[in-house]
Every structure is written in structure tokens, then in C-alpha cells.
Amino acid sequence: MSASMSPTKVRIATAWLDGCAGCHMSVLDLDEVLLALAARIEIVFGPLVDAQHFPKKVDVSLIEGAISSQDDVTLAKEIRANSGLVVALGDCAVTSNVPGMRNAIPVKRLLERVYLENTLTNSMVPSDGVPALNRHVVPLHEIIKVDVHIPGCPPPPAVIASVLTQLLDGRRPELPALAKFG
Amino acid sequence: MTQKIPIRIDGELIEANPGMTLFEAARQAGKFVPGLCQLTGVASVGACRLCVVEVAGVNRLLPSCTTPVQSGMSVVTQSPRLNMYRKMVLELLFAEGNHVCSVCVSNNHCELQALAQKLGVNHVRFSYRYPKRAVDLSHPRFVLDHNRCIYCTRCVRVCAEVEGAHVWDMMGRGVSSRIIAEMNRPWGKASSCTSCGKCVQVCPTGALAERGFAAGEMVKNPQPVTRLAVLRRSSL
Numbered sequence: 001m002s003a004s005m006s007p008t009k010v011r012i013a014t015a016w017l018d019g020c021a022g023c024h025m026s027v028l029d030l031d032e033v034l035l036a037l038a039a040r041i042e043i044v045f046g047p048l049v050d051a052q053h054f055p056k057k058v059d060v061s062l063i064e065g066a067i068s069s070q071d072d073v074t075l076a077k078e079i080r081a082n083s084g085l086v087v088a089l090g091d092c093a094v095t096s097n098v099p100g101m102r103n104a105i106p107v108k109r110l111l112e113r114v115y116l117e118n119t120l121t122n123s124m125v126p127s128d129g130v131p132a133l134n135r136h137v138v139p140l141h142e143i144i145k146v147d148v149h150i151p152g153c154p155p156p157p158a159v160i161a162s163v164l165t166q167l168l169d170g171r172r173p174e175l176p177a178l179a180k181f182g
Numbered sequence: 183m184t185q186k187i188p189i190r191i192d193g194e195l196i197e198a199n200p201g202m203t204l205f206e207a208a209r210q211a212g213k214f215v216p217g218l219c220q221l222t223g224v225a226s227v228g229a230c231r232l233c234v235v236e237v238a239g240v241n242r243l244l245p246s247c248t249t250p251v252q253s254g255m256s257v258v259t260q261s262p263r264l265n266m267y268r269k270m271v272l273e274l275l276f277a278e279g280n281h282v283c284s285v286c287v288s289n290n291h292c293e294l295q296a297l298a299q300k301l302g303v304n305h306v307r308f309s310y311r312y313p314k315r316a317v318d319l320s321h322p323r324f325v326l327d328h329n330r331c332i333y334c335t336r337c338v339r340v341c342a343e344v345e346g347a348h349v350w351d352m353m354g355r356g357v358s359s360r361i362i363a364e365m366n367r368p369w370g371k372a373s374s375c376t377s378c379g380k381c382v383q384v385c386p387t388g389a390l391a392e393r394g395f396a397a398g399e400m401v402k403n404p405q406p407v408t409r410l411a412v413l414r415r416s417s418l
Contacts (some may be wrong), residue, residue, distance in 0.1 A: 091284055094305050101282055103312035136312065141305060148307040155285035180299035181276075182283025182290065 010168055013058045014046030015079055016087075017072045018099040018137060019065030023090035024048065026154035027062070033161045040168050054078050060167055062089045066096040067143050069131035080144040085167065089160070091153040091181060093140040098139040098153075107133045148173055151181045189231070189255040204246035204257055205233050213259050216268055216297055218275075218386050219334035221404070222293040222413025224343055229334050231271050232297070234391030235259050243267065265301065268367055272298050276342035277308040278357070280315065280329035287325075288388030294332060295387075313357065323394055331361055331389040337381035344411045349375045361389075380407045 016024060024047055030037070044058060045051045054075070067073055080086055091097035102110050111125045111133075114131040140146050150163055159179045166173035186197035191208050196208040203226060208215045219229040222332070228245035237248045238256035244259075245263065275281075275294060283295050315328035335352060338361070342348040349372050353362045363372040382390045384404045391400045 028308075053239070088305070095276070095282075096284055096310065097284055100283075100310065100312065101280065103310075104280075104314035139305070139310070140189065142309065146305075151304050173304070175304055179304060180283075181295055182292075 009042040011044050011055075011057065011059045012041045013044055013054065013061040013079065013083065014048060015061065015063045015065075015075060016047050017063060017065030017075065017093070017140075018068035019090065019092040020098075021047070021064070022154040023062075023064035023092075026090075026152075026157055027160055029157040030161050031157070033157070037164060037168070054082060058083045058163075060085045060087060062087045062141055063093050064089045064097075066092040066099040066137045066139060067134070068099055068137045069133055071131035073134075073143055076140060076144050085147045086140075086144065087148040087150060087163070087167075088140045088146045089150050090155055091151055092098050093146075094149045094151045095181065096137045096139045103136050107135060123169060150175065151179055153178065153182055187249050187251050187253050189253070189257065191257045192259055198251040200251075202251050204235060204237075204244070204249045204251060204255070207251050208235070208246060208257070208259050215246055215259050216301065217247060217270035218293055218297065218332060219336060221336050221340070221384055221411070222408040223413075223415055224336070224339045225409075227335055227339070230275075231330065232268050234264060234267060235372075236261060236264060250284075269301050270305050272301060272303045273306040273308055275332050276303075276306045277310050279331065279332070280312065285397050286330060286388040287327075287391045287395045287397060288326070288330075288402075289398040291398070291401045292388060293386035311357070315360075318369050319393075321377075322370065322374070322393075323371065323377055324379065324390065326361070326363075326369055327389050327391070328360055329389075330387045332387055333359055334386055335361075336384045336386065337361065337390060340380045340384050340407060340411070344407060344414060345376060345378050345380050347374050347376050350381060382387075383407050 021084060043049050044055050061079045088094045092099055115125045116123045148163060150159060152159060156178060159176055162176045163173045187200055189196050189198055189207060191211055191213055196207055196211045205215055205220055217233040220233060226247040227399040231245060233246045234243035236258040237244050255416050260317045278405055283289050318326040336340055338350040349363050351362055353360055353366055363369040364374060382392060383402050384407050388400060
């Protein structure tokens with residue numbers, strides 16, 4: 001490759017399913033490591049950029065959040081179909097975590113409790129513009145094949161940095177010993 | 183002076199004391215054998231199956247905490263096969279209950295979580311069961327969260343053997359098993375409970391905790407209890 005040509009940047013997507021955005025915050029917490037990564041990656045989809053539709057030929061997709069609705073299932077499958085590697089980022093994607101705590105309660109009962117019994121005014125279960133909840137929240141790997149799991153709530157920036165760096169170097173990443181649930 | 187029993191652990195010649203378990207002999211020799219139900223000074227029951235080892239001449243894996251040392255034994259404590267089964271046991275424990283580490287009182291101070299980290303369990307390959315389990319808040323000082331119980335029965339044994347109260351027991355079978363106070367009464371109603379808190383201190387997860395703690399705040403110290411258990415035993 002000639003030195004004048006800029007090397008192709010690795011196309012990275014991120015996605016935010018049923019989670020709190022804490023894992024995305026942890027990505028931002030990479031601080032100066034982001035500068036080093038920025039030269040090698042291009043973020044093509046996710047809450048950090050403006051793309052409306054999931055693009056084709058993404059190299060690595062980092063998915064935060066559990067699968068809670070049919071919308072989550074659809075997006076997860078679209079991501080899988082268009083990504084080289086899928087990374088489950090954080091405990092919600094890996095274990096279903098806090099979103100999964102509703103699983104022992106039937107959806108109807110849950111919504112009534114939250115939106116009707118616990119409110120004083122405007123008591124109504126929202127239905128417009130929000131996807132219907134699935135009966136069970138499940139981790140990402142129960143819906144699509146996941147190549148790398150990064151546990152943690154949120155995963156420490158050092159763990160994310162380590163995995164991303166190994167992936168960019170073309171290695172199958174080994175999780176640092178620091179990685180854990182919770 | 184009692185006669186020592188020669189055994190090999192990971193190829194190394196060890197002199198064990200008669201009556202020792204393989205678990206104790208391995209730990210004494212500085213080997214790492216994982217375990218969640220084993221508790222120093224208290225009877226071993228082989229509940230968690232994490233301490234399994236390979237013994238030469240035996241086809242199946244043996245729980246080291248319930249296997250006494252025998253002269254000439256050759257034991258392997260680390261192998262790909264053992265690691266595979268140990269990880270599987272941990273994953274099954276996670277899948278069976280509702281171990282949501284991030285919102286657990288014992289987050290970062292939990293033996294189950296720490297062992298998963300040490301053995302490299304980064305996801306669970308089995309479908310989670312999401313059982314509906316209760317939280318017993320009837321005791322004035324302590325909490326019993328059934329969601330986080332792994333049925334190690336350390337609480338049962340410590341209460342019976344060290345405190346001498348025998349408040350705790352197991353009820354049911356399989357997935358409907360659970361820890362009960364007395365004859366399945368709310369803990370706060372169990373009149374045999376002395377509120378000593380030994381069960382809380384030895385519980386490896388956040389299933390038993392003191393009241394009033396938020397996520398990650400419950401730090402336990404089993405050492406005074408195990409020390410007492412050892413002293414109690416040696417004076418028998």
C-alpha cells in the first residue's frame with residue numbers, strides 16, 4: 001500500500017437496545033484512547049452518530065442492552081446480517097441484567113403496576129410510538145450469534161479499550177482478567 | 183505423632199494428615215481448588231460440585247471436599263476437562279436463579295461472581311430460567327433473598343454445627359428447592375433463631391445479608407465463624 005493512501009478505516013456500529021446507555025457512557029470514558037482509536041475506526045451507526053438505517057458491511061458492531069421487544073429482535077437480526085463481528089457490550093446484552101428482572105411478572109400486570117397503580121394523573125399505558133414488550137427479556141446471544149461477550153455493568157473502559165484494540169489488530173480478543181459480571 | 187499419608191497432587195508429592203479431605207490437602211499444598219459450599223471447620227456435603235478433581239484410576243470426577251485422602255492417590259486439580267465442568271456448574275447456577283450482580287447487595291464481594299471472573303465465565307450458554315422467588319424481610323436485622331441462593335447449605339450447617347440452633351433447612355427438590363427457616367416459617371417468626379448472624383457472614387452470595395444495605399455495600403467476614411468452627415472441632 002502506498003503511504004499517500006489513507007488505510008481503510010474499520011467500520012464500527014453501536015446499538016442501544018434495552019439498556020440504560022451506561023455502556024455507551026463507558027465507551028466515551030475511554031478518554032484519550034478514543035483519539036488513538038479515531039484514527040483507525042469510523043462509527044457508522046448508533047446513538048453517537050446520525051445514521052437512520054443500519055448500513056451494509058459493518059466490521060464490528062457493539063450492542064448494548066437486552067432484547068425486550070420485537071423491535072429489538074428485528075434490529076439485532078439486521079445487525080447480525082450486516083456485521084462481521086458482533087460484540088455483546090455489558091451485562092444487559094450478556095445476561096439480560098436489570099431489564100430481565102421483569103421476567104417473573106406478566107407484561108400486562110407489569111404495565112398496570114407501573115403506569116396505572118403508581119400514578120396520580122394521566123394514568124395510561126403508553127402504546128403510541130413505543131414497541132410492545134415481549135413476554136421475556138433475553139440476552140442477545142439467545143436471539144443472534146454473538147462473537148465476543150464483554151460483561152460488566154458497565155464494562156470498565158479499560159476492558160472495552162483492550163477488546164477493541166485486539167479486534168483492530170485482527171486478533172480474536174481475550175478478555176482482560178478485570179472483566180466480570182456486575 | 184500420627185502417620186502421614188503420601189499422595190500426589192498435580193504430580194507433586196504431598197504428605198497429608200489422616201482424615202483430611204483432598205480439598206484440604208490441596209489447599210494446604212497451595213493449590214487452587216474452587217469451591218462454594220466448602221467451609222473450613224464445618225462438615226462437607228459436596229453440594230456445589232465446583233471442587234471436582236480427577237483421581238487416577240477413577241473414571242468419574244470426584245468432589246474433593248468429600249473425598250478423604252488415601253495412601254498412593256494421584257490427583258489432578260487443573261485440567262481442560264475440569265475447567266469445562268467447573269465453568270458449566272457456574273453457568274448453571276447463574277441460569278437457575280436471578281443473580282443480577284449489578285443490583286446485588288454483595289456486588290464485588292460475592293464468591294459466585296468472583297469465581298465466575300476467575301474461571302473466565304463471561305456469559306451463560308444455558309437459557310436463564312427467571313424463576314419467581316420471594317424475598318423474606320420478616321427478620322428485624324437480616325434479609326433472605328431467595329433469588330440469589332445457590333443451595334450451598336453453608337447457612338444450614340453453620341447454624342446447626344456452630345451456633346447449635348439449627349434454624350435453617352432445605353425444602354423441596356430440584357428447581358423448587360429452597361432454604362427454609364424452621365418448619366417453613368418467615369425468618370422473623372423463627373423463635374429458635376438467636377440472631378447471631380453467622381449464616382449471613384458465611385453465605386457466599388447476596389442471599390443472606392444484613393438489612394439496610396444498598397448494591398455492593400454488604401461486605402462479609404466469615405473468618406471469625408470458621409475459626410470458631412475449627413476450635414469447636416478440635417476440642418471434640
